[in-house]
Amino acid sequence: MSRILIVEDEESFSDPLSYLLGREGFDVQVVDNGNDAVSEFGRRGADLVLLDLMLPGQSGTEVCRQLRQRSDVPIIMLTALDGEIDKVVGLELGADDYVTKPYSSRELLARIRAVLRRRKDGGELSGPSVEAGPVRMDLDRHVVSVNGADVPLPLKEFELLEMLLRNSGRVMTRGQLIERVWGADYVGDTKTLDVHVKRLRGKIEPDPSLPRHLVTVRGLGYKFEA
Incomplete structure (x- = not known):
């Protein structure tokens, strides 16, 4: 229960x-x-x-x-x-x-x-671990490390990062990310996605104002660059 x-x-x-x-x-x-x-x-x-x-x-x-x-x-x-x-x-x-x-x-x-x-x-597509660039995700233990240092993430940030890492190098549209992370029945503000991306950048990017890994593809969505 x-x-x-x-x-x-x-x-x-x-x-x-x-x-x-x-x-x-x-x-x-x-x-x-x-x-x-x-x-x-x-x-x-x-x-x-x-x-x-x-x-x-x-x-x-x-x-x-x-x-x-x-x-x-x-x-x-x-x-x-x-x-x-x-x-x-x-x-x-x-x-x-x-x-x-x-x-x-x-x-x-x-x-x-x-x-x-x-x-x-544990998320749709779970496996033991996902890794791209400096980021490694241990899905069983719900642990994320960046350059070897553990970084705590709440559930939604964890799920969003997992989806981006599993599709590293591919553009994920805003609609795809919202549906896969928040669910097809999500009816809230789509700015939720942007807020979570901003928070993730603050935790995984050397300079969040100039992101190298979690990049915006204008007019489409986001992608993770290793």
């Missing part, structure tokens, strides 16, 4: 969400502030975190930052703020996805199941 930690201070959202997920067979824990979220995750962990952006105590962005420092647990941000900047900030801090309130139960469940399924399967 997958364990989901809900971090939400509004009972009008957390109560029906907890009931919905419990009915669907998930083990659910609810906390209503950022401080308790970090403490609860430290005590019992989780397979996925649903994290509200606006929280008392520590903000959702700060909780996301702290969780990402210690774990690659999938994080889906819940926000009533529909501004692009809020979504981008959450993604840059390491969130895997976001859902804007009010959200449909069907959409949220689909996203949760898709993330957990990919997590369990």
Whole structure:
């Protein structure tokens, strides 16, 4: 049974969400502030975190930052703020996805199941390792090394990098990457892809402002150059 930690201070959202997920067979824990979220995750962990952006105590962005420092647990941000900047900030801090309130139960469940399924399967096309240029990925251990030094990556960055490395030298269109990493049923902002590419460059490129490996192919998408 997958364990989901809900971090939400509004009972009008957390109560029906907890009931919905419990009915669907998930083990659910609810906390209503950022401080308790970090403490609860430290005590019992989780397979996925649903994290509200606006929280008392520590903000959702700060909780996301702290969780990402210690774990690659999938994080889906819940926000009533529909501004692009809020979504981008959450993604840059390491969130895997976001859902804007009010959200449909069907959409949220689909996203949760898709993330957990990919997590369990280890990604579509998994093998023991993938290597190109200075980057090596140990798929069994979920470890990435760049020039021999380990680099921690959250789930979505790991899956995106794996897809690019497996197709090293080939252009992957934006549509291909979004479908393979986020799923064919993904309905969010396509800027999610650009944010994750930017974060990957910051971790694998000697100079992220002048990428040599993860390059943009204007009008098409991205490719990994060894």
